[in-house]
Amino acid sequence: MCVTDHNPNPANQHPSANGNGTRRSSVSPDTVLNLEQGDPAVFEPYWKKMGDKCTMVISGSQWMSYISDFNNTCWFLEPELEGAVRRLHRTVGNAVVDDDRHIVVGTGSTQLYQAALYALTSPVDLSRSVSCLPLLTTRHIQMRRTISVQGFTDGQYTTITAPVDQEIMYFTFSKSTGHAGSRIGWAIVKDKEIAIKMSKFVELSSLGVSKDSQQRAAKIMGVICDGYQNCKAKNSELFFEHCQKLMAQRWERLREVVERNEFFSLPKYPKEYCLFSGEFNEPHPAFAWLKCEEDIDLEKFLRGCIKVQGRSGRKFGTDQKYVRISMLSKDEVFDQFLERLPTVKAISNGY
Structure with missing residues (x-):
């Protein structure tokens, strides 16, 4: 049996501009959240802000041949x-x-x-x-x-x-x-x-x-x-700094939710010195390994209980108590996931 609380603590919700502490979402509560695949929609807003900087115009006569350079080891590499x-x-x-x-x-x-x-x-x-x-x-x-x-x-x-x-x-x-x-x-x-x-x-x-x-x-x-x-792009945030901050925020929010729930846990990653940033950073992986502290099929449980689809640990050669969750979904999907996860109040083997 799965027991849920359909009125989660508003403190778990991400604030937005609508004034009441919740983000307006186009995702229905009945929608199955697909967090199985690593579809990187999370970065879409950044590239929208970039405007026409990456825009290309391709004429009808360009790049028609199969061949790029027959003298190259990979002859079709541009x-x-x-x-x-x-x-x-x-x-x-x-x-x-x-x-x-x-x-x-x-x-x-x-x-x-x-x-x-x-x-x-x-x-x-x-x-x-x-x-x-x-x-x-x-x-x-x-x-x-x-x-x-x-x-x-x-x-x-x-x-x-x-x-x-x-x-x-x-x-x-x-x-x-x-x-x-x-x-x-x-x-x-x-x-x-x-x-x-x-x-x-x-x-x-x-x-x-x-x-x-x-x-x-x-x-x-x-x-x-x-x-x-060019050192710093004027009036715009450099891409990898944007990504680092965004992923750090998502991991922080997820850890806050999981720490308040006795049934789930996440791996901890030690800080390491990053040559690129010049700082000690904690890794913020694209996927989170969510573990259930009880002996259940967590993939099946999440799908049936809160309509969240992850990928079972069994597909990676580990225990069914683990599920891989994508951290790269759109904001509204990630917000819904964080709202649903705390609603799990009890788990039994007969879920």
Whole structure:
């Protein structure tokens, strides 16, 4: 059984301009809140405030060919995007992007992960015999040690304690700026042959990556870097500082709610010195691991009790008492989540 209080303490609610201490919300109390996926809608207001700084005009004759540069390791990588990627990492200092590193572009991190798997296992012909599987497993284990899987570690998620320097590192445009719909990711690869094989996988699976999306990504990254290169953008907040403050506020509000509820807990993260901000910061991850102190299927419970959809810990190889909650939703969705969570007053195994 799940017992809830449908009149939560107004102190849990986020103040707004409507004068009564609650934010006007377009989200109905009956709506199931989808906090399973990391859709970064939280950054949309920032880019609206940027106006036309990131606007692009594309003529009908631009970028019609599949080919960007056949002499490049990744022949469908737009030179503007390669330059923007290297500039962004050098600005933030979260990854080594020396000139001898190869950039491979893909449609998000999933395709690049598959490309890395293909590159590191391509000598194995799985069609010949099941005896190949142990070798594939061994190579996969080696790959997991080789690849550094990165959201964009820029202060909005974790502190930057040193530039990452792994054999294969990959990043996503969605996590670096919030533009998930552009479907852009990139890998920084030490070994040229691995980079060529990864590019071949992208070629075989999607015949390259949209040039329009690449150019848009390059434009937006350039706007971010310009702000830092010019020290302080006039009359506007620098993007990563905005993200750090926004995520810190969300985590603070969530912790306040959870600490008042005996059934749930959150992990604690120690402060670390961040090379980018020059300060000791507590990480503010894009996802919160919510734990129930009782032995229940927390994903099922939250969905049935307060209509919140998270992703079960079982899908990540851990206990069903954990649920991963996205911290990147729109304000009205996040506010609704914080209003619903304190209403849980009792839990039993028969919920």
